[in-house]
Amino acid sequence: MPTTARAVVVREVNGPITVETLQVKDPGPNEVLVKMAACGVCHSDLSAANGTIQMALPLVLGHEGAGIVQAVGSAVTEFKVGDTVLSSFVAMCGRCRYCSTGRPQLCDQPVRAALAAPGAVPRFTSDKGEGFNVFGACGVMAEYATLAVDSVVKIDKDMPLDKACLVSCGVMTGVGAALNTAQVQAGSICVVFGCGGVGLSAIQGCRIAGASMIVAVDTSDLKLQMAKDFGATHTVNAKSVEDVVKAIMKLTGGGADYAIECVGVGAVVAQAVNVLARGGMAVTVGVSAPTDSAPVRTLAMTAMERSLKGSYFGSARPREDFPRLIKMYRTGQLKLDELITKTYSVDEAPQAFADLAEGRNARGVILFD
Ligand SMILES: [Zn+2]
Ligand SMILES: [Zn+2]
Structure with missing residues (x-):
């Protein structure tokens, strides 16, 4: 019927x-x-x-x-x-x-x-x-x-x-980018670009992993305020600073261990790479237009051992990860x-x-x- x-x-x-x-x-x-x-x-x-x-x-x-x-x-x-x-x-x-x-x-x-x-x-x-x-x-x-x-x-x-x-979708994508794809280490310095549902979840992932510093970047003060509620320790409004990369480099004292891009714009992916410390990893999560690309300085990738990795659906293993995230909610972590x-x-x-x-x-x- x-x-x-x-x-x-x-x-x-x-x-x-x-x-x-x-x-x-x-x-x-x-x-x-x-x-x-x-x-x-x-x-x-x-x-x-x-x-x-x-x-x-x-x-x-x-x-x-x-x-x-x-x-x-x-x-x-x-x-x-x-x-x-x-x-x-x-x-x-x-x-x-x-x-x-x-x-x-x-x-x-x-x-x-x-x-x-x-x-x-x-x-x-x-x-x-x-x-x-x-x-x-x-x-x-x-x-x-x-x-x-x-x-x-x-x-x-x-x-x-x-x-x-x-x-x-959104929570798995953001939390998974931090925990599964980047495998953020305790004590590390993280930057998250974009504070919509996915970005806020990436911030939570960094917090759950035990990051010592989480810098949230957005152009909306409202979203940056939310970012603080989800675990950001610092915020940068990209509209009110002259140079986002320089501002983050200064704030982090020389760059981030992980930078997670949740905007979906190639130019922001390049910023994520450019705020990395030596050995740092940028993770691109945002869904950009098919023709978009990110200009990265390859010498800095080599000499500073920076890396850039894609993260699709938070590298999820849904049958394992969905119940795990729900446990984290139940125990007050998520x-x-x-x-x-x-x-x-x-x-x-x-x-x-x-x-x-x-x-x-x-x-x-x-x-x-
Ligand atoms: Zn979705
Ligand atoms: Zn298959």
Whole structure:
């Protein structure tokens, strides 16, 4: 029996983000049907809507979701009805060269639900029979979603889902950049560029790792104030100093051990490299435009043994890391409540995206009934 759901969709690049009632596909043998409880509004959803990230359209948005399993496919053994789950936008096939070497964030499985795939059955259809793609094999900004078992992670039942959903993209990406990708060492000096949801999470990761100094950089005094609440020891407003790199070099007494870029602009990646001390590592986390690049001085890379590393999804191993982050929340090490600036109903999603575009929210969260 088909299920219908209010779903947040985009039909054309730079077109409006709208909410439509769609039919949700019944779960296939290796799929589960999830009743969504909450979905974070991530900048990547906006990037898919405005074409910065190219995805096949029409598209159901959402990849930062938490919900309860409603039905399971005939071959599903690891999930049962009533399980509390998070979505994961990396496929985690478990078999490719990346998954089998402990790097599921780099899984080379194609995004499964893309309608371009031969024989693909759409997860959502309109009443006119038109099929929809889903963001990152998820499409969880909807009241119900059918997901492959490889895109679902089980978590503790009693975890509040409005907080839990944040773990499945923004928090994992930021905290993971510090703990998994950079492997920040206790006592080290860290700089984090950009203090949105991901940057604030990177600051938390540095704090959890025991950094002795965490410098937050942004152009918004409001976000810099939040950065202090999440663990920044110092702040630099990039608009009010003449030279950001010089200001940070002075503040850190000769440079940082780690610089994490959460803006998505090549010029800021170059700044992250240029604030490093000898032996320091810059980590690029932000999603930049496809043609953007970062000019780095290669002699300084060699002579100072600086390095520059990419971090995708916080180098996450979702089945291990999602429950770990939730434990950190439970024990008071990881702040999630404070990340949620505002909550919205599914029908208020267009406003949530407008607020995101205006930089009003650390994180907006859509709550389903
Ligand atoms: Zn995201
Ligand atoms: Zn894989």
